[in-house]
Amino acid sequence: MNEQSRMKRRISAVGFAMWELHLYLDSHPYCADGAKKLAEYQEQYKKLLAEYEEKYGPVNEMSRNTSRWAWVSDPWPWEAEAND
Amino acid sequence: MWVYEKKLQYPVKIKNPNPALAKIIISQYGGPHGEIGASLRYLSQRYSMPYPELRAILTDVGTEELAHLEMVGAIVYQLTRNLTPEEIQKQGFDAYFIDHTTGVYPVAASGAPFSANMFAVTGDTIADLNEDLAAEQKARVTYDNILRFADDPDVREPIKFLREREVVHYQRFGEGLRITTDRLDSKNFYAFNPGFDKVSKTK
Numbered sequence: 001m002n003e004q005s006r007m008k009r010r011i012s013a014v015g016f017a018m019w020e021l022h023l024y025l026d027s028h029p030y031c032a033d034g035a036k037k038l039a040e041y042q043e044q045y046k047k048l049l050a051e052y053e054e055k056y057g058p059v060n061e062m063s064r065n066t067s068r069w070a071w072v073s074d075p076w077p078w079e080a081e082a083n084d
Numbered sequence: 085m086w087v088y089e090k091k092l093q094y095p096v097k098i099k100n101p102n103p104a105l106a107k108i109i110i111s112q113y114g115g116p117h118g119e120i121g122a123s124l125r126y127l128s129q130r131y132s133m134p135y136p137e138l139r140a141i142l143t144d145v146g147t148e149e150l151a152h153l154e155m156v157g158a159i160v161y162q163l164t165r166n167l168t169p170e171e172i173q174k175q176g177f178d179a180y181f182i183d184h185t186t187g188v189y190p191v192a193a194s195g196a197p198f199s200a201n202m203f204a205v206t207g208d209t210i211a212d213l214n215e216d217l218a219a220e221q222k223a224r225v226t227y228d229n230i231l232r233f234a235d236d237p238d239v240r241e242p243i244k245f246l247r248e249r250e251v252v253h254y255q256r257f258g259e260g261l262r263i264t265t266d267r268l269d270s271k272n273f274y275a276f277n278p279g280f281d282k283v284s285k286t287k
Contacts, residue, residue, distance in 0.1 A: 012095070023148075027259035078096070079162075082091070
């Protein structure tokens with residue numbers, strides 16, 4: 001696994017933890033521990049994403065710090081190459 | 085409004101094509117317990133939900149189902165790459181191939197195309213939430229049945245992830261049902277429909 005794949009895996013793992021907490025907080029909106037944990041992951045995610053996009057191009061359509069072409073170019077997520 | 089992220093929720097990287105497997109896995113794309121039905125069910129039911137927690141759960145779970153639809157689509161797509169007509173025929177993918185070539189179309193494993201008849205929006209809070217709980221279990225069963233036929237770890241890992249998510253969603257819907265009954269008359273939960281009858285409107 002190369003550096004780009006490793007970074008992608010980390011971003012995905014942190015993003016997944018965020019999503020799981022977000023869903024949990026839908027039914028537990030007053031859980032302060034859950035909210036705190038989510039904020040920690042969000043901070044981590046922001047850093048990792050900025051670092052990744054600077055090197056390899058956009059993950060998110062709304063990213064401003066990337067070129068148009070990187071968004072359009074392959075691989076799209078359903079291609080095996082996008083999932084190294 | 086939705087924003088697309090150019091990645092899968094969980095990686096799908098399949099080395100060996102297997103159209104026979106694609107033919108059964110496609111049921112989770114467009115079959116009776118599949119991801120497109122799940123997404124449409126939740127995103128459509130949310131309008132008549134009386135409590136903010138329920139609207140949030142349905143919006144978020146309905147959104148996650150779209151990410152699952154994309155994963156199932158990616159699995160089917162990767163399982164049907166670089167095939168010869170002979171392989172397609174030998175593995176029983178020919179009936180699908182005739183109409184769709186290797187495009188990904190929402191059908192059940194049996195070949196029945198996706199239909200909104202596969203889910204309900206009753207506008208009744210308790211009925212809808214019970215449908216959602218059942219739907220998560222039915223999707224879990226379908227993934228369990230797919231795992232009976234899938235030997236390839238490249239396929240099993242993302243399918244196991246999707247199966248696990250059904251269990252988590254079931255948990256959230258169970259909490260949603262509890263949130264609902266906690267706000268109703270414990271002597272008669274069915275005295276009125278909090279999604280319609282004004283008396284129950286809670287902020």
